[in-house]
Amino acid sequence: MPRPIQATIHTNALANNLNRVRGVLQKTSAPSKVWAVVKANAYGHGIEAAVGGFADADGLALLDLDEAVRAREAGWSKPILLLEGPFQMADLRTVGQYQLTPVIHNLEQLTMLREFDGSPLDIYVKIDTGMTRLGFVPANLQQAFDQVDALMREGKVGKIVYMTHFACADQPDGLDDPLRRFAQMASDRPGQWCLSNSAASLMHADQVAVFAAEHGRSLWSRPGICLYGGSPLNDRSASELNLKPAMTLKSELISVKDVAAGQGIGYGHIYVAERSMRVGVVACGYADGYPRHAPTGTPISVNGQMTRILGRVSMDMIMVDLSGVRSAGVGAPVVLWGEGGPPVDQVAQAAGTISYELLSAVTARVPRVVV
Numbered sequence: 001m002p003r004p005i006q007a008t009i010h011t012n013a014l015a016n017n018l019n020r021v022r023g024v025l026q027k028t029s030a031p032s033k034v035w036a037v038v039k040a041n042a043y044g045h046g047i048e049a050a051v052g053g054f055a056d057a058d059g060l061a062l063l064d065l066d067e068a069v070r071a072r073e074a075g076w077s078k079p080i081l082l083l084e085g086p087f088q089m090a091d092l093r094t095v096g097q098y099q100l101t102p103v104i105h106n107l108e109q110l111t112m113l114r115e116f117d118g119s120p121l122d123i124y125v126k127i128d129t130g131m132t133r134l135g136f137v138p139a140n141l142q143q144a145f146d147q148v149d150a151l152m153r154e155g156k157v158g159k160i161v162y163m164t165h166f167a168c169a170d171q172p173d174g175l176d177d178p179l180r181r182f183a184q185m186a187s188d189r190p191g192q193w194c195l196s197n198s199a200a201s202l203m204h205a206d207q208v209a210v211f212a213a214e215h216g217r218s219l220w221s222r223p224g225i226c227l228y229g230g231s232p233l234n235d236r237s238a239s240e241l242n243l244k245p246a247m248t249l250k251s252e253l254i255s256v257k258d259v260a261a262g263q264g265i266g267y268g269h270i271y272v273a274e275r276s277m278r279v280g281v282v283a284c285g286y287a288d289g290y291p292r293h294a295p296t297g298t299p300i301s302v303n304g305q306m307t308r309i310l311g312r313v314s315m316d317m318i319m320v321d322l323s324g325v326r327s328a329g330v331g332a333p334v335v336l337w338g339e340g341g342p343p344v345d346q347v348a349q350a351a352g353t354i355s356y357e358l359l360s361a362v363t364a365r366v367p368r369v370v371v
């Protein structure tokens with residue numbers, strides 16, 4: 001018998017969530033094409049599952065070249081956006097061979113393009129509008145544009161899309177300043193624009209559409225987390241946003257015991273039973289990607305009933321409170337998050353993190369079963 005833990009990947013939820021974001025974007029005055037962001041092994045769900053679930057997307061966006069190759073080998077024939085562009089000269093050969101679209105965000109990458117000897121590449125030019133991460137800034141923007149124009153004249157660059165990434169897209173006025181800066185930096189360059197992540201797509205779709213329409217531009221958006229059923233907004237749950245969990249992390253109880261009041265449970269005895277109780281041991285631990293810092297009280301489902309974890313998460317196991325959980329013996333089903341269990345956002349919040357981290361941290365030893 002294999003260890004009972006598994007991550008079920010729901011392809012229909014991936015497709016549902018994509019459809020849901022598209023619906024929001026399509027209702028605006030500037031309908032947007034959609035890159036499904038599948039970096040970090042499709043936020044832990046698997047590139048191959050994503051290729052199936054996001055068949056209707058206009059492209060896939062990621063940043064590891066080997067994930068791009070995997071997507072092509074799984075049959076993805078539409079565009080693939082390389083969010084961080086080439087890291088070194090040799091990457092451009094892969095870019096050409098697999099027809100990838102690189103983001104260009106620094107002058108070093110422009111030098112690589114100049115030295116590259118291949119057919120013309122379509123590129124995204126990234127502009128830093130206040131995130132202070134990747135992208136050209138006012139101090140090097142003109143130099144970048146001059147070099148891009150030279151590359152176009154030499155036939156090394158084909159179509160260009162201008163993009164930025166928002167630092168505060170989940171805040172009500174979070175796009176005001178970045179959009180102003182983007183217009184200042186990019187509006188006299190022809191080309192489409194690629195702006196919104198999940199939070200901007202679900203919270204600011206109209207503002208972005210009006211902005212693009214004013215400048216006569218077509219849009220691309222880059223949703224990620226919402227496609228997997230995680231909420232990108234602090235004050236709205238995934239189910240309120242009509243998003244479905246795309247991953248269900250489940251396992252089973254592998255031991256059950258009766259514990260007396262005063263008995264310490266797990267490493268460090270950081271939880272001590274306040275009364276006599278039944279305790280279950282779940283085959284899932286931090287080596288599976290469950291957060292070690294999830295405290296006592298983090299929600300978990302056993303035998304279809306919601307309960308809580310107890311004490312410190314071990315490498316391979318978690319103890320759970322079986323008080324009030326009916327007939328939960330060895331072999332009882334456990335859902336750590338997803339369908340039939342707590343939303344991944346709730347587990348993340350209890351552990352002081354975000355769903356992105358939990359989903360992408362599920363480790364390789366957890367079998368993914370795509371349904």
Ligand SMILES: *Cc1c(COP(=O)(O)O)cnc(C)c1O
Binds near residue numbers: 165198223224232
């Ligand atoms: C990860 C990422 C996204 C997707 O972000 P979500 O918050 O998951 O929607 C979009 N654009 C860039 C540049 C990213 O790195």
